[in-house]
Amino acid sequence: MTRSSIELGDVTPHNIKQLKKLNTVVFPVSYNDKFYVDVLEAGELAKLAYYNDIVVGAVCCRIDTTENQRRLYIMTLGCLSPYRRLGIGTVMFEHILDYVKNDGNFDSIFLHVQVNNDGAIEFYKKFGFEIVDTKEHYYKRIEPADAHVLQKALGRINSHGNISLHGNLSSSSSTNMNSRSKTRQYTFV
Numbered sequence: 761m762t763r764s765s766i767e768l769g770d771v772t773p774h775n776i777k778q779l780k781k782l783n784t785v786v787f788p789v790s791y792n793d794k795f796y797v798d799v800l801e802a803g804e805l806a807k808l809a810y811y812n813d814i815v816v817g818a819v820c821c822r823i824d825t826t827e828n829q830r831r832l833y834i835m836t837l838g839c840l841s842p843y844r845r846l847g848i849g850t851v852m853f854e855h856i857l858d859y860v861k862n863d864g865n866f867d868s869i870f871l872h873v874q875v876n877n878d879g880a881i882e883f884y885k886k887f888g889f890e891i892v893d894t895k896e897h898y899y900k901r902i903e904p905a906d907a908h909v910l911q912k913a914l915g916r917i918n919s920h921g922n923i924s925l926h927g928n929l930s931s932s933s934s935t936n937m938n939s940r941s942k943t944r945q946y947t948f949v
């Protein structure tokens with residue numbers, strides 16, 4: 761019997777159409793051409809997930825440096841529904857976690873999630889995320905329009921070689937407005 765395999769691969773000009781198709785199916789929000797142009801430059805922050813050599817998931821992140829913090833923002837992390845609960849989301853998230861840990865210079869990881877997305881909220885809580893804010897009318901074209909901000913604080917090595925935690929500073933409304941502006945640049949929400 762052969763074992764199922766989950767692998768991550770780069771996003772390239774050759775497979776970017778697969779990423780677009782996947783995001784269209786998985787997310788209620790549409791991403792514009794600029795999103796995909798930037799994703800091609802994102803290196804390890806954008807990955808496709810393969811299950812037995814078939815593209816079934818993808819993760820796309822960017823670095824957010826507003827409010828004197830350096831945070832990783834998860835723009836999209838999703839998996840086709842027939843392939844959920846097989847550990848594919850975990851493999852994608854652990855890749856991102858390895859990235860921020862190796863970097864050692866991030867204050868937190870955060871994302872927005874629609875308030876009714878219980879599955880995603882459970883998924884992120886499992887990895888130590890907390891709901892730090894709720895943005896009313898965050899989405900313009902989908903219901904419910906409100907979004908939770910989920911955040912995981914990270915240890916950051918300071919100039920004395922000690923680990924300091926900064927995560928919760930990021931729940932101020934001005935920070936999240938900045939993130940929203942950037943998201944607006946990418947989406948039709």
Ligand SMILES: CC(C)(COP(=O)(O)OP(=O)(O)OC[C@H]1O[C@@H](n2cnc3c(N)ncnc32)[C@H](O)[C@@H]1OP(=O)(O)O)[C@@H](O)C(=O)NCCC(=O)NCCS
Binds near residue numbers: 787886
């Ligand atoms: C959230 C999402 C990425 C999870 O992907 P996945 O491949 O199913 O996740 P995993 O199989 O690695 O799940 C890991 C754990 O998270 C939790 N979890 C995942 N989905 C869950 C759900 N629907 N309900 C409750 N817990 C859930 C479970 O503890 C699970 O472990 P278990 O299966 O052993 O119980 C997937 O549901 C998805 O693509 N959703 C649509 C896109 C989305 O909303 N993304 C989030 C915003 S970026």
